[in-house]
Amino acid sequence: MAERPDSLIESAERLCETLERIGDALVALDANALLETEGTLEQLLAVIASADHTVHDKDALERLVGRAAAALVRCRQLGGSFSGIAGTRLRLRTGVETYGRDGTFTETQLAGSAVKVTT
C-alpha cells in the first residue's frame, strides 16, 4: 500500500520526538522511559525504511533531519557521560569489570553487601 504523501514527514517528526524523549530520560536517569522508547525507535526505523520516499515538503524534512541529528548527538553525549561514570564507579566499588573500554556490557557476578547503612 502506498504511503500518504506526508507520512514520511510524520515519521521523521516522531523520530525526532522519540530521540528527544530518550535524551530527556538520559538526563532524568529514567530507565523505564528508556525501555519504553526502545520499541518505538525500532518500529519507526522500520516504517521509514519501508516508506514511499516521495517528499513534498523538502524544507520541512530538512528541518526535521537537522533536529533529529541534534537530538541524536545529545543522546550519544549523555549516554557517553553516564557510561563513563557508571563504568569507572562500578569498577572502583565492586572491583569487577562491568563495561569494557568500548562501552559494551560485560556480565559479572557481584559480591554481597559490603556495608549496611540505615538512614
Add this chain to the structure above:
Amino acid sequence: MSDLFTLLNRSVRALDAQRFGLDATGENIANVNTPGYTRRSVLFAEVTPPDPYSAGGGVDVVAVTAARAPLVDARLRYEQPTAAREGAVADQLAIVEAGLGDPGASLDAALARFYNTYAALSQSPTSNTARQQVIVEGQTLSRAFNDMSTRFDTARQNANNEIRATVTQVNALATQLADINKQVRSIDPSNAQNLLDQQSVVIDAIGQLVDIHVINHEDGTADVSIGNGRALTIGDKAYALSTSASSTGMVSILTSGAAVTTDVTNELTGGRLAGLVKVRDTLIPNYQTQLDQLAYSVSTDVNNVVTTGYDLNGAAGVNFFVQPSVVAGAARAMDVNAAVAADGRLVVAAATTAPGNNAIAQAVANLQDTAMTGTTARPVDGWGNLVYSVATDSAAAQQSQKAHEQVADQLTNLREQISGVSIDEEAAMMMRFQRAYEANARFFRAVDDTLDQLLNLVRF
C-alpha cells in the same frame, strides 16, 4: 548473664541510637532543598557483649557519614565551568546581537539607501537636491558605521568590567574557602559534615567563575588551583587574584600565588571568566575587524570611482569619504569628506567635463551589486557575513551551554540516586539504566543511516 541495670542500659543505648537515626532522617528531610547538602547516613554496629553468657550488647551508633560521590563531583566540576563559560559567551553575544539591529533596518538598509541615492543622482546628475541627498545618506551611512563600532567597543568594555567584578567574586570565595578549611582542620573530619557541605558549595561556586583543580586532603581541607596549577586557596591561606589595566583599560588577570606575579588571563579555559575573556579578546575584536574591513572597502571603492570623474564645476573629482589609511579603525573614523559635505557641487556624477554626464553616479550605484575590492562579497553581503558570524557564535555558545548543563543535570541526578544506598543498590541501578540505554543505543547506527537517507531525499 545480664543484670537488670545492664538490660536497661542496653535499651537506653539502643533507643539513643535509634533517635540518632531519626535525627539524621529529619535532617535529610529538612535540608532536601539546601544547596550542597549531602544526605546523612547513620552507621549502626552491634556492641560487643560484656560476657560470653550475654545475649548481646545492643546497638550503638558508630558514625554519621555523608553520602559523597567524589567521582561524580569531579565530573560535575568539569561540566559546570564549561557550561558557565559558554553561558557567559551567550549572555554577552545576546547583547551584541541585539545591537546589530533587525535585517533590513540596520546598516544593510543604510548601505542600500546610500547606493540608491547615487542611482537617483544618475537620473538627474545636475540636480542640487539629488546631490544633497547623496551627502545626507553618505553621512547617515558613516554614522551607522561609527555607531556600530562604538557598540562593539561598549560591549568589549562591558565584558572587561565583568572580568573585574568576577575576579572580586573569585577572591571573596577563595577567602571563604580558606576560612572553612581552617575550621575543618580544627575539628574531627567525621563531625565536620556541615562544613564539608559548605566547602563543596563554595568550591562549586568558584568553579562557575573559573576552571579549577581541587585536591581533597584527609584532614578535610581542600586546595584549589586555577590555570596551570596556580594556587588560589591552599589550606587556610587564600591567594587573591588581581587585575592590571593596560593603556586601553583592558585588564589582565594576575596571580600572587608564586613569588613572581603571573599573568594568567590566557591560561583560563573554563568558567565565566574564560567566557568573558573570549568575548573581549577574541570574538568582539573579530567582529570589529570585519566591520572595519567593510567600512574600509566601501569608502575605498567609492573613492576610487569618484576620483576618476568630474564634479559639477568640471574639476577633477575628490574623495567622497575621508580615505582611511588602514583597515583598523576605519568604521569608527568613517565620514564624508568635509569639503564635499560643505559643497554639493563637489559630488562627482560625471565621467567627463560635459554637463549632464552620469557615468560615475551610475558606476557608484552599481557598486552595491559588485564584489568589494579584494573580496568576493558585495557590501550588503559583507554586513550579512558579520551578522551571520555573531549569530552562529551566539547559537553555538547557547547550544554548548545547554549540552553541558544537561550533562551536569544528569550527574546531579546520578549523585542523588546513588547517595545513601548500598553498593548492591547502586550497582543494580546503574546496570539497569545502562542496559536500558544500550537497548536504544544499538539503534543509533541505524538512525544515522536513516538520517543520511532522508537528507539525500532532500538534496536530490
